[in-house]
Structure formats: C-alpha cells, structure tokens
Amino acid sequence: MPKNKTRSLVIWLLFLGLLWFDSFPGSEAATGKLSSIPGLYVFGDSLVDAGNNNYLPISIAKANYPRNGIDFPTNKATGRFSNGKNAADFIADRFGLPLPPPYRSLKGPLKNKRRESAALTGVNFASGGAGIFNSSDKKLGQSIPLANQVDDWLSIHHEVTGQLRPAEAQVHLSKSLYIVVIGSNDLFDYYGSFKTREKNDPQQYTQSMADKLKKILKRIHATGARRFLVVGVAQIGCIPGNRDTDSDLHECDEEANRSCSLYNEALVKMLQQLKQELQNSMSYSYFDNFKSLQDINSNPARYGFTEVASACCGSGKLNAARHCQPISKFCPDRTKYLFWDRFGHPTEAASRTFVDLMFSNDSQYSSPLTLTQLASS
Numbered sequence: 001m002p003k004n005k006t007r008s009l010v011i012w013l014l015f016l017g018l019l020w021f022d023s024f025p026g027s028e029a030a031t032g033k034l035s036s037i038p039g040l041y042v043f044g045d046s047l048v049d050a051g052n053n054n055y056l057p058i059s060i061a062k063a064n065y066p067r068n069g070i071d072f073p074t075n076k077a078t079g080r081f082s083n084g085k086n087a088a089d090f091i092a093d094r095f096g097l098p099l100p101p102p103y104r105s106l107k108g109p110l111k112n113k114r115r116e117s118a119a120l121t122g123v124n125f126a127s128g129g130a131g132i133f134n135s136s137d138k139k140l141g142q143s144i145p146l147a148n149q150v151d152d153w154l155s156i157h158h159e160v161t162g163q164l165r166p167a168e169a170q171v172h173l174s175k176s177l178y179i180v181v182i183g184s185n186d187l188f189d190y191y192g193s194f195k196t197r198e199k200n201d202p203q204q205y206t207q208s209m210a211d212k213l214k215k216i217l218k219r220i221h222a223t224g225a226r227r228f229l230v231v232g233v234a235q236i237g238c239i240p241g242n243r244d245t246d247s248d249l250h251e252c253d254e255e256a257n258r259s260c261s262l263y264n265e266a267l268v269k270m271l272q273q274l275k276q277e278l279q280n281s282m283s284y285s286y287f288d289n290f291k292s293l294q295d296i297n298s299n300p301a302r303y304g305f306t307e308v309a310s311a312c313c314g315s316g317k318l319n320a321a322r323h324c325q326p327i328s329k330f331c332p333d334r335t336k337y338l339f340w341d342r343f344g345h346p347t348e349a350a351s352r353t354f355v356d357l358m359f360s361n362d363s364q365y366s367s368p369l370t371l372t373q374l375a376s377s
Contacts, residue, residue, distance in 0.1 A: 037095045037177045037227075037375055039122045040088070041156070043149050043220075044181035044231075046128030046345060048088040051079025053128045055104035058141045061129040066326045067313050071334060071348055081128055081341070083312065083334050084348030088124060088179055090355040091229075095177075095375070100124040103152045119159035120172070125149035131185040132212050146182055150219050157223050173224030177375070180217070183209060183233040183267075184344075187259055202259045210266035214274055221282055227374055228284040229358070230271060232264040234293040239344025240311040240320035250309045250318060257290075264290055268367075285374040287358050288365050296338060296353070303353050305338050312337040312347055 042048050046061070054064045062079065063069075069077035071084035079102065080086050089099050100122035106115040129143030144152070161169045190196055190205050200208070217228065236242060237253035237260070244251045268286060275282055300308045312331040313324035320342040322328070331337050335349040346354065358371040369377060 038172050039176035040092050040097050040100050042088045042100055042124040042126050042179045044126040045130045045185055046081040048086050048181045049126040049128045050124040051102040052104045054079040061142045067330050081345040087351045087355050090352050097121050119156050123156050125152050132209050133186055135189050174226040177227050178225045179229045181231040202262055206263035207266050210270040214270050226282055231287045232289045233260045234289040240318045240339050241342035245317040283377045285366050285369045285371050292357050292365050306336040308338040311339045311341045314342050
C-alpha cells in the first residue's frame with residue numbers, strides 16, 4: 001500500500017479512537033463535560049413552572065409580577081415562582097441546553113418556528129398548583145394537572161417525530177431527559193379537605209398518589225421516553241407558611257412531614273416496580289428532596305445559608321403572613337435565604353444547591369443513579 005494512503009488510514013483510525021473515547025461512559029469526568037442530553041422535557045408544579053400559568057386566563061396561581069424574577073437574567077418576572085432561575089433551568093444549564101420555554105408560550109400560528117426549535121431542545125409543561133390528581137384546580141382553571149401536561153407533551157412529541165427520521169426520533173426521545181417534580185399540592189389538598197381525610201388515611205392517600213403517578217409515567221414511557229429524573233416531595237411541614245409562628249422556635253408541622261415521608265416511600269417502591277414491569281427499558285434517578293431539605297435545615301452554614309425558616313419575600317412573622325407581592329418587603333441578600341416565599345418555593349440559590357446535589361456523586365440523595373450517571377446510562 002502506498003505510504004500516503006497508509007498515513008491517511010492511521011490518522012482516520014486515530015480519529016475514530018478519539019470519538020470512541022469521548023463517547024465512553026465516564027469520559028465526562030476526564031474532559032470536564034457532562035454527557036450529552038439532546039432534549040429536556042419538564043413536568044410538574046410551581047417548583048419548576050417556567051410561566052405556563054401566565055397563559056391561563058382566569059388563574060390567580062401566577063408569578064408574572066414583581067418581586068418575582070428580580071434576579072432572573074432579564075430582572076423581570078417570567079412566571080417562575082422564584083427570584084431567579086428554578087431547578088429545571090439549572091439542569092438545562094448544566095447540559096448546555098437552552099432554558100426550556102413554557103409550552104403555552106409556543107401555541108399559535110405565529111410561533112411555529114420557535115415551537116419547532118424548542119421541540120428538539122426541550123419544553124416545560126409544568127404548572128403552578130398542579131398535582132398528580134386533577135383536584136379542584138382544573139375545574140377552576142387555576143392550573144394544568146399532570147395528565148393534561150402529558151397531553152401537551154404528545155403535541156410536542158408529534159413535532160419531534162415530524163422533524164426527524166424514525167430512527168433519529170427514537171434515539172432523540174430515548175436519550176432525552178424527562179423531569180417530573182410533583183406531589184406537594186396533592187398533599188396540601190389532602191390536609192385542606194376534611195372530606196378527603198375522612199375517606200382516606202395518610203397511608204392510603206399517599207399510596208393512591210404513587211399508583212396514579214405510575215400510570216402517568218407509563219404514558220410518557222410509551223412515547224419513547226427512557227430517562228427520568230423523579231423528585232420526591234420535600235418537608236412541606238417546614239416551609240415558612242406551615243411553621244408555628246407563635247413559637248420562638250418556629251417548629252415544623254411534623255404531621256405534614258410524616259405524610260411526605262409516606263408518599264416518598266411509596267414513590268420509591270413504585271419506581272422500582274415500574275422498572276421491572278417495563279423490563280428495565282427505563283432508567284431513572286430518584287432525588288430525595290426530603291432528606292436534602294432536612295440536611296440544609298440542620299446545617300444551613302454548610303450550604304451557604306443563614307436563614308432557613310423565614311421567607312425572603314412576604315410580610316408578617318417569618319415573612320409568611322402573605323404571599324410575595326409587588327409591595328412586599330424582601331431580603332437584600334437572596335443568596336442567604338433558603339425560601340423565596342411563604343409557600344416554600346426555593347430561592348435561586350437554593351435551587352442551584354439542590355441541582356448540585358442531584359449531580360453529586362454522593363448517593364445519599366439520589367438512587368439508583370445520580371443525575372450524572374443517568375445521563376451516561
């Protein structure tokens with residue numbers, strides 16, 4: 001074989017070897033880059049809502065007004081229930097993806113181009129006030145329940161399969177990440193309804209939540225989704241609005257926290273069963289939001305916080321008497337506060353901390369995979 005052809009062959013083989021190494025699981029640790037996630041699709045409640053509720057005409061469950069968004073890149077309220085970015089935004093940042101726009105902002109004939117582009121990189125379907133169950137919010141038009149969010153996903157799924165060839169679409173859907181953050185509002189509804197508590201004890205109700213979510217996850221999986229990040233419910237008894245404001249210690253509502261634990265236990269078992277039922281065709285990371293918040297509450301300084309009981313924005317004791325409004329007082333240093341408002345929405349700093357824990361190699365918060373491992377699976 002001529003020397004020049006031999007030299008070309010060697011260079012080509014070396015190039016293929018570099019490509020192979022770059023795609024090898026764990027190579028992100030060597031290169032400092034995370035494995036590629038082609039798209040990010042977000043389902044859930046106000047913890048990850050990017051502004052879908054802005055488009056619900058009669059909903060009052062909105063955050064499209066100051067002081068919300070004061071630290072967002074535009075310094076304007078976007079519909080996120082925070083002073084800045086939320087957890088879904090930071091996850092997109094870590095994967096080098098655009099922030100997933102709210103699905104409702106992509107509807108309409110004049111938004112086809114933006115919709116086509118977002119369909120491939122990621123869309124946010126989450127809605128403030130949403131739950132696993134439809135509850136009264138759907139009837140009153142206050143939020144978009146999880147099942148309806150999946151209906152919206154089917155529309156974007158149609159966009160994906162319309163733009164890509166079948167084999168390409170299959171790879172895109174299977175390699176993308178599907179984030180599910182839901183459950184807190186169902187527990188708020190349970191404690192707010194005497195009728196529901198009379199029919200179900202906490203164990204029965206939380207199990208029914210997990211059973212319902214299982215059916216919804218199966219629907220998403222049936223569309224080609226394979227990688228899931230499922231976030232457990234945090235200590236809702238320790239949010240500013242649920243603490244004892246008449247006590248000097250501002251104790252948490254432990255009854256509410258016990259229900260959160262019951263749900264998270266049911267959720268973990270359900271996910272294990274679901275993976276078996278789907279013959280291991282899904283991979284997932286369960287993030288223990290309860291434990292992460294518990295640890296931050298126990299040792300705030302370790303995570304850079306100085307205030308974990310009061311809300312940053314609000315009024316009254318613990319800034320928890322009223323929700324965050326344009327006239328509300330707010331803390332000057334948002335990086336030191338865990339909670340943004342009385343409802344327990346995290347500050348931007350807290351959301352960043354939670355996402356750091358999701359990507360951490362410390363398996364005490366994530367199982368059976370960390371988010372980094374899930375992206376490499």
